[in-house]
Amino acid sequence: MTAPQFNTWREVQREVLRRIHAREWRPGDAIPNEADLADAFGCARTTVNRALRELAETGLIERRRKAGTRVALQPTRLARLEIPLLRQEVEARGQVHGYALLRRETAEAPPAVAAKMGVSGDFLHVQATHFADGTPFAHEDRWIDPAAAPGAAEEAFDRISANEWLLMHAPFTRGDIAFSAAEATPQVAQALQIPPGTAVFVTDRTTWDHDRAVTTVTQSFAPGYRLKTRI
Amino acid sequence: MTAPQFNTWREVQREVLRRIHAREWRPGDAIPNEADLADAFGCARTTVNRALRELAETGLIERRRKAGTRVALQPTRLARLEIPLLRQEVEARGQVHGYALLRRETAEAPPAVAAKMGVSGDFLHVQATHFADGTPFAHEDRWIDPAAAPGAAEEAFDRISANEWLLMHAPFTRGDIAFSAAEATPQVAQALQIPPGTAVFVTDRTTWDHDRAVTTVTQSFAPGYRLKTRI
DNA sequence: TAGTGGTCTAGACCACGTA
DNA sequence: ACGTGGTCTAGACCACTAA
Numbered sequence A, B: 001m002t003a004p005q006f007n008t009w010r011e012v013q014r015e016v017l018r019r020i021h022a023r024e025w026r027p028g029d030a031i032p033n034e035a036d037l038a039d040a041f042g043c044a045r046t047t048v049n050r051a052l053r054e055l056a057e058t059g060l061i062e063r064r065r066k067a068g069t070r071v072a073l074q075p076t077r078l079a080r081l082e083i084p085l086l087r088q089e090v091e092a093r094g095q096v097h098g099y100a101l102l103r104r105e106t107a108e109a110p111p112a113v114a115a116k117m118g119v120s121g122d123f124l125h126v127q128a129t130h131f132a133d134g135t136p137f138a139h140e141d142r143w144i145d146p147a148a149a150p151g152a153a154e155e156a157f158d159r160i161s162a163n164e165w166l167l168m169h170a171p172f173t174r175g176d177i178a179f180s181a182a183e184a185t186p187q188v189a190q191a192l193q194i195p196p197g198t199a200v201f202v203t204d205r206t207t208w209d210h211d212r213a214v215t216t217v218t219q220s221f222a223p224g225y226r227l228k229t230r231i
Numbered sequence C: 001t002a003g004t005g006g007t008c009t010a011g012a013c014c015a016c017g018t019a
Numbered sequence D: 001a002c003g004t005g006g007t008c009t010a011g012a013c014c015a016c017t018a019a
Helices: A009-021 A034-041 A045-057 A086-092 A111-117 A162-169 A186-192 B009-021 B034-041 B045-057 B086-092 B111-117 B162-169 B186-192
Strands: A061-064 A068-071 A077-083 A097-108 A122-132 A135-144 A174-183 A199-209 A212-221 A227-230 B061-064 B068-071 B077-083 B097-108 B122-132 B135-144 B174-183 B199-209 B212-221 B227-230
Touching: A009 A034, A009 A045, A034 A045, A045 A061, A077 A227, A086 A097, A086 A122, A086 A135, A086 A162, A111 A212, A122 A186, A135 A162, A135 A186, A162 A212, A174 B174, A199 B199, B009 B034, B009 B045, B034 B045, B045 B061, B077 B227, B086 B097, B086 B122, B086 B135, B086 B162, B111 B212, B122 B186, B135 B162, B135 B186, B162 B212
Parallel strands: none
Antiparallel strands: A061 A068, A077 B077, A097 A122, A122 A135, A135 A212, A174 A199, A174 B199, A174 B227, A199 A212, A199 B174, A227 B174, B061 B068, B097 B122, B122 B135, B135 B212, B174 B199, B199 B212
């Protein structure tokens, strides 16, 4: 009997997945090392490594030097989540994106915002509503550190959302994101045209340029919004 | 002047990130091709490829054959989201996980559930509460197709959550996940010891073994819950 | 059609961590 | 101590696609 041939890393990955799904390799089991697999599959070890590395990144298998590779017992699976612009998200549904500025002011950051951003003082404060086909889609409440986002103080934000302006003009190196549920404040409720207290999906984001906070934003989505992903 | 030496793919990646963050390479700009970069960095093209491939996967750069590599204009950034077991999540906070079965029955799936799973008939229906240090943490409402999860019909689910039992006994190849906000139903409110109508964070998951739905679950989290990630 | 990224190979050395 | 995965190299061929 000749050895089966799996020549690309995707073929190797598919075969490994097949064996795990078929329970030939069960959760907790050790699987052969890379060299043996490469031999059995008739390919280079590099190819096996690529296939297994990507499976390890999703949490399906666990790899440790010397200990080898095992099928994960408790798969803390990693999902990939796309974080698009609101405009992109609306347009991806085939709807027309609208944008309305509600407020733009310079104000002292409230303690909660100052704490999140790690600095205090006068910030730019922008509130706006995004629409999908004319229906309120999300409300956005943003604070910007003008010292970290040069030019922001001169921008009106009446045509382009702060979101997009910042992407083009204020580089950032990392961001924290949190998802939660909240009851609509009177302000959010008015913007989204829903009764106050309605449950809304909320995302909080703070973005950083190295160790300096650039902006923090709270987006509240109209009822019915669902953030989807796959495993 | 001698060429700078970047010998590992992480060093190359760090240098590329530095140039993007320093705006030496700006959004929309093309960057040198792999061969030229490898030459400039004093390493093999494979090493540059690995560094750039991983940046492309996060959405920071865009790569197309022949067209080359560009810094993304609108970084639809990809975040990685960990999907742990509720028990793991509670224990990761240093709290004691508790579990209480509320209901276990065989019943015909309601239309919404049957539609999600693509089959109808008698399903196993399990409701339970998870606790963190004795405080309600999440309510779980689950439907299981006994034909797709052999042995489930004989399991009591009074000590081990259906979540964990299924992980150990029912393989799945993929899952859909959706996050949303909802107002607590009387049942959920009672389980979480909160007033009905309170905003709760909800995750809906359906897992599949190839094309056959195994289980669908709705988890409602006690107020204050936040799902966190980074970009 | 030509340039670019995508991938494979064979061999090598290294880092880690278990035994 | 030593087996395992992690990575680098140099070269090669291929797949895609812009010009």
